[in-house]
Amino acid sequence: MRWPSGVSWAMPCAATPRRMSLADAVLVTRPEPGLAETMRTVAALGWRPIAAPGLELLPKPFTPPRAQALLLTSRAAARAVPPLGLPVLAVGEATAAEARLCGHPDVTAAEGDAEALAALVRNTLQPADGPLLLAIGEGYGRELAAALRASGFAVQRRVAYAAHAARHLPAPALEALRQGRVGAALFFSPRTARASMALIRAAGLAEAARTIRAVAISRRVTDTLAVLPWAEVATATRPDHLSMMEALGEAR
Incomplete structure (x- = not known):
């Protein structure tokens, strides 16, 4: 096979232009x-x-009740609740990182969903040590609170922010x-x-x-x-x- 005149092994092949999709x-x-x-x-x-x-999120300040720990199920909740001097159990790493940025020093992260957060609570806390403060968005957290109450924990749900449709x-x-x-x-x-x-x-x-x-x-x-x-x-x-x-x- 004869190569076209002027072409050598040392010459790179011309790159085919990459066409970006219009739906970019x-x-x-x-x-x-x-x-x-x-x-x-x-x-x-x-x-x-x-x-x-x-959604548009609006913080809703509240007076925190007595509790042994603060549970956070979202970054929005972490941003809305000021440091309370309580250990924090967060639903996942992103929420935990947000809580630390907002000044909460003692933060432990679960594996990313409410079921994992409930498991973390059961494995690290005792019902006899006091109620849990569950800071949530308006309309959220009922299933998690019910699961923890079924495990013997007293749970204080507090709305930390409201979410309104854009x-x-x-x-x-x-x-x-x-x-x-x-x-x-x-x-x-x-x-x-x-x-x-x-x-x-x-x-x-x-x-x-x-x-x-x-x-x-x-x-x-x-x-x-x-x-x-x-x-x-x-x-x-x-x-x-x-x-x-x-x-x-x-x-x-």
């Missing part, structure tokens, strides 16, 4: 705290992140959906998923989901997403930020 945007539906962090990570994976929080999608999100530029959407809780899908439907853009890959942090969120006709629904292997980014993957 990712809707990030979580509110702060966490929105900015996820936006940065999504951008590092080569996507174009678009902030589209489905009134509309931001203009960049609407534009990307209308132009078919959204390749994926990230959903971090059932409530956020429901609120975000309601906004998409209210904008008359439900059919846009047919070309979008939805990424859910848990099976509960996956079940919630059945309302819209997504092209695909991927579920993170673990309910944490890293697994969500792995499920999203790099832009192609």
Whole structure:
């Protein structure tokens, strides 16, 4: 076989230009705290992140009761509750890190969900040592409180923040959906998923989901997403930020 004139082994092959998909945007539906962090990570994976929080969070100060420990089930709760001089048991590493940043010195992290937090409580605390303070978002935490009470613990639920559905999608999100530029959407809780899908439907853009890959942090969120006709629904292997980014993957 004869090589074309002027070509040698030392010459690199011309690289084929990589064509980026037109659907290069990712809707990030979580509110702060966490929105900015996820936006940065999504951008590092080569996507174009678009902030589209489905919820707005508002802190609700409360007078803390006597307790042997503080239980935190979200970063929003960790940010809303000031240091109380109590040991903190957090639902996962992200919530634990937020609690430490907010000044809580004694923080232990569970494995990422309410069931794991309940197991951590049972393994490290005793009902006889006093009640537990469970700081939650409005409408959350009832199942966890019931599970701990069934194990003999007294649980004081206190609402640390309220979550309200956003009134509309931001203009960049609407534009990307209308132009078919959204390749994926990230959903971090059932409530956020429901609120975000309601906004998409209210904008008359439900059919846009047919070309979008939805990424859910848990099976509960996956079940919630059945309302819209997504092209695909991927579920993170673990309910944490890293697994969500792995499920999203790099832009192609």
